[in-house]
Amino acid sequence: MSEKALPKNYQVMESEHPRLMKAVSELGLAARSEGPLDEKTVELIQMAAAAALRLEGAVHSHARRALKAGASREEIHHALVVLTSTMGFPSVAAAMSWARDITD
Numbered sequence: 001m002s003e004k005a006l007p008k009n010y011q012v013m014e015s016e017h018p019r020l021m022k023a024v025s026e027l028g029l030a031a032r033s034e035g036p037l038d039e040k041t042v043e044l045i046q047m048a049a050a051a052a053l054r055l056e057g058a059v060h061s062h063a064r065r066a067l068k069a070g071a072s073r074e075e076i077h078h079a080l081v082v083l084t085s086t087m088g089f090p091s092v093a094a095a096m097s098w099a100r101d102i103t104d
Contacts (some may be wrong), residue, residue, distance in 0.1 A: 007057060007061075037096050038041070038069075039065075039069040039070075040066060040069040040070045040071045040075075042069075043062050043065045043066035043069050043071065043078040044062075044066050044071060044075065044076070046058075046062045047059055047062035047063055047066060047076070047079060047080070047099070048079050048080065048083060050095075050102075051080055051083060051087070051091070051094075051095035052063055052083065052086070052087050052091070054083055054091065054094065054095075056094075056098045059095055059098040060098055060101060060102055061098060063098070063099045063101075063102040063103060064102050066079075067102065067103070073103040073104075076099055076102075076103055077096065077099060077103070080092055080095050080096050081096075083095070
């Protein structure tokens with residue numbers, strides 16, 4: 001997928017539910033602007049949450065955004081590795097494979 005292309009389902013949802021998707025986007029922007037965390041940190045946190053919820057597409061998206069915000073491959077992988085004692089090795093291994101789809 002190109003850097004600017006959104007997943008097809010996201011595009012369909014934007015087309016079919018534009019007000020909802022605008023509200024979702026605005027909610028995300030509002031949450032990000034509420035505190036001192038920089039964009040890279042926010043993306044790493046959101047990627048970790050997506051990993052915990054086993055959301056492959058969201059791990060892809062936030063890994064891609066974290067890279068764009070200046071995170072290194074090592075930072076992205078470490079953000080997942082530190083979850084091992086919290087969510088277990090099998091879940092971390094799956095999330096790492098999704099992150100590697102983007103970082104490798």
